[in-house]
Amino acid sequence: MTGHARRRRFARWRLESHSGAEVVSLRQLSAKEQLRVTAPSLFTTANMACGFSSVLLATNEHFQLAAVLIAVAIIMDIADGAVARLVGATSPFGVQLDSLADLVSFGLAPAFLVYTWVLPEWPTVGWGAAFLWLACAGFRLARFNFTIDPTDDKRYFVGLPRPRPRPW
Template sequence: MRKGIYILPNLFTTGSLFAGFYSMVATLSGDYRTAAIWILAASIFDGLDGKVARATGTTSKFGVEYDSLADVVSFGVTPGFLMYAWALRPFGRLGWVAAFLFVACAALRLARFNVQVDTVESKRFIGLPTPAAASMVSATVLLFYHFGWPSSFKKLAILVLIYLLAFLMVSNFKFYSFKDPELIKRQPFGFLVLIVLLFVVVAAEPVLMLFTIFLCYILSGPVAFILTWPRRRRLEKAIHKGHESNRPLQ
């Protein structure tokens, strides 16, 4: 701390924290759509702070800890508070317990990430990232406003969603981290065309497409786990047979 801190990446982290806090202000005012949009803004700031720090060589222990504390607020407390005020309040104790479960699992997910950050591969996250979980909450709120779905359906859907997201955050499912260095290298021309088409589709139906994208990402972890289960079983059996063959005779 005596040597100072890096300003640029920590400014983006502060932007994420501000967006999360302002989302809570909007929630208190009953403006849930604005609250959802500010959570998405917090996710953008959170994605930029790490990339800026790595690109400029300004990563630091202080920045990692500050980022985690900001994430607890912006992607734990803020979406939990939004879900409770918007849909879970009528459930009484069950509602606020569900909202607290989301907050607690987000904090546990971040604590586990900090402990494992140097021991797991950078291309995969273990457990659903908290920004993705919070963004799914935001996309769901915006989707309900977009289609004008009834309040009774909203309550049940959010109650199921919050338990699902809480479980995925503390699960061992692996999710792509988008930190692969190959992404910024030369890619085929068709890859650029695909990205342009994706932007066009998102611009045409932003609410529906954002919800679809986040839903696909959230389901990618469990689906990948199921699809790779036979291969992992064969590998475990092969390792077990290898240990058995190497065991000395009695």
């Protein structure tokens, strides 16, 4: 079967956005555009890899390195948002992927690290405290995803704002 025939067979299958926006395959973009739209996701994936690695290291009792990887995940999380805004590649997919990475890196990894490092003497209390941390992180991220739309008007904000430093 030639590539052309294979392409026609799947041509009737079209991805559709929940918002009705046209979905464009990465193969249709130039190499520069591909890098522009995937760069934020690379940082998000690095964030998630740090969180996952932190859990694995905590399992093997490498607690200090596991904590360092959570700090690296913070840097990757800051970088993914900054890169997305810089290159104009903010998308609903990116928001969801970032939240999942944040749940791994800032919900599961710290909860597991504290449970295995600090609280093993009190397994029931430790489980409850670690799960409470994870559940709060999950609820916070779910609320954020439910209330945020990257295409919304940015003049209005819901939540507790933080002051922005003024450039001199």
